[in-house]
C-alpha cells in the first residue's frame with residue numbers, strides 16, 4: 001500500500017513521521033502526472049506547489065483554518081490530501097471533481113476560485129468574520145506571482161494591512177504567469193534576501209522591551225532602528241508598506257524549511273506575507289522545461305511529454321484570429337494588440353513576434369487592459385484586446401465607461417465564447433452577449449465559421465467605434481479561408497436556407513447545427529424551415545428578421561449564451577417594438593443555471609444545443625397547433 005493510500009485527511013498527514021513526507025511528495029507528483037496525462041489539466045502549477053501544500057496541511061488545521069488558493073489551478077495536491085484521492089482520476093470530467101477548489105465539493109475548499117487575484121480579498125473577509133465571531137482560526141491565502149499582477153490583490157492587501165488582520169499570504173513565486181511573468185513587480189520580487197531572522201528579531205526584541213517596561217520612547221526608537229535595519233535587507237518593502245510583515249524568500253521545495261517557517265509564524269497574529277520560491281512543473285522534466293505548454297495541458301504521453309490533444313492547433317478560431325490580425329496589421333499600422341497575460345491562449349504570440357512594439361501584455365489586469373486600449377484608441381490607434389469571454393467580465397465597467405460612452409474604436413476579440421469544456425462554469429463564456437449587447441455604440445458579432453471570423457475582424461477594425469467579435473474555444477470546420485478580406489455590411493444577416501414552416505435564426509456556432517437540424521426535420525418530418533446566419537447581435541438585421549416574422553409566423557433563435565439578455569431576447573425586443581408579439585418564438589440557449597465541466601460536445605448536448613436537441617425542440621415547437 002502506498003503512503004498516499006493511508007491519507008484520507010490532513011489529520012492522517014500530520015500523523016506521518018517527517019521522514020515519510022518526501023515519499024508523500026513523490027507519490028502526489030506521480031498521481032498528478034498520471035491523471036493529467038489522461039484528462040489534461042493544470043499540471044505545471046500543481047507540481048510546483050506539492051511541498052508547499054504538504055507543509056500547509058501539516059502545519060494548519062483545515063477546514064477550521066481556512067486555506068484559500070488564488071485561481072486554484074494549482075490545488076491538485078490539496079484535493080488529493082483532503083479526501084479526494086480516490087475521485088482524483090475523475091478530475092475535470094463530466095460529473096467528476098472540478099479542476100478548481102469548489103465549496104460544494106469539500107469543506108477543505110474554503111473558497112471557490114478560477115479567476116485570478118481574489119484570494120487576499122476573500123481571506124480578509126474570512127479574517128474579519130472570524131474576529132467578529134471572536135474565533136482564533138488561521139486564514140491563509142496562497143497567491144502566485146502572476147496573480148499578484150492583478151490589481152485586486154492590492155485592494156485586498158491594502159485593506160488587510162489597514163485592518164491589521166491576523167492573516168497569512170503565501171506568495172508562490174515561480175517567475176511565471178502562463179507565459180513569462182510581466183510587469184515591474186516580477187522584477188522587484190526577484191531581489192533576494194532573507195528577512196525571517198529580521199522578523200523574529202523584531203518580534204523578540206519588542207517582547208523583550210515590553211517585558212522590561214522601558215516605556216514608549218525606547219520602543220519607538222527600537223522600531224525605527226528595526227525599520228531601517230530591515231530596509232537594508234528585504235525586497236519586501238512594498239508589502240511592508242501595506243502593513244504586512246515580509247518573510248522570505250524561502251525555498252518552496254525545502255519541506256523542513258517550509259515547516260519550520262510556517263510553524264514559527266503560527267503564533268503571531270498580524271498580517272504576514274511569506275515569499276516562497278518554487279519551480280513551475282517541478283518533478284516532471286517536460287513541464288519544468290516548458291512550463292507554459294504544461295500550464296494548462298491536454299492529454300499527453302508521460303514518457304515523452306508529447307501532447308496528444310492540444311487546444312485546437314492551426315485550424316482553431318484562436319489561431320485564425322491571430323493570423324488574420326497579423327495580416328491586417330501589415331496593411332494598417334494603427335493596429336495594436338493587447339493581452340492580459342494570455343498571449344498564447346489568445347493567439348497573439350505570432351503578432352508579438354512580428355510586431356513587438358505594437359504588442360502589449362498587461363499581466364492579469366483586464367480592467368487596466370481595457371482602459372489602456374481606450375487610451376490607445378483616443379490617440380488615433382486601432383487597439384484589439386484579445387481576451388477570454390469570462391475574463392472580460394472583470395472589465396465590464398471599463399467597456400462601458402472608457403470605451404462605449406466615449407465611442408472609441410476598440411475591438412474586443414472575445415475568445416472562449418460559449419462552453420469551454422473541462423474548466424467548467426468559472427470559464428464558460430456564457431454571458432458576453434448579455435453583458436455587451438445593451439451598451440450603446442457597441443457592435444456585436446459572431447461568425448458562423450473561421451472564414452467569417454476573418455471578415456468580422458476586418459469589419460470591426462473598419463467600423464471606427466467599439467466592436468466585439470465572439471468565437472469559441474477549439475477548431476473551426478476546416479472551411480477554405482478567403483485570402484481577400486473585406487468588411488461585411490454591418491447589421492446584415494445571411495439567409496442560408498428557404499422554408500415556409502418557420503425560421504431558425506442561428507448565431508455563430510449554432511449556424512451549422514441549425515442547418516443540419518433543418519435538413520433532418522425536412523427528411524424525417526417534411527418540415528420546410530428557413531435558416532438564417534444572424535451574424536450581428538447588434539445591430540440586428542431588422543428588415544430581414546421582421547420580414548420573415550411576418551411571412552413565416554414562427555421563429556426559433558439559437559445561441560451559445562445565457563438566454564437571459566442574449567440574442568433571443570434581442571429578437572423578442574425587436575418583435576415587441578414592431579407590434580409582432582403575436583409571433584410565436586422559441587429561444588434555444590443556456591438555461592438559468594451554471595453549466596458544469598465536461599467535453600464541449602457533452603455540454604452542448606446537455607443543454608439541447610446539439611443537432612439532436614435542436615431537432616427535438618424545433619419539431620415539438622413547429623408541431624404545436
Ligand SMILES: Cc1ncc(C[n+]2csc(CCOP(=O)(O)OP(=O)(O)O)c2C)c(N)n1
Pocket residue numbers: 045048071073074114115116143144145146147148172174176177178280295340341342364366391394
Ligand atoms: C481574471 C483572470 N484572468 C486570467 C486568468 C487566466 N490565468 C489562469 S492562471 C494564470 C497565470 C497565473 O500565474 P500565477 O498566479 O503566477 O500562478 P502559476 O500558474 O505560476 O502557479 C492566468 C493568467 C484567470 N484565471 N483569471
Ligand SMILES: CC(=O)[C@@H](O)[C@H](O)COP(=O)(O)O
Pocket residue numbers: 042071073114178295296311345416420423427473
Ligand atoms: C487557469 C486558467 O484560467 C487558464 O489556465 C485557463 O484554464 C486556460 O484556458 P484554455 O485552456 O482554454 O486556454
Ligand SMILES: [Mg+2]
Pocket residue numbers: 144145146147172173174175176177
Ligand atoms: Mg507564477
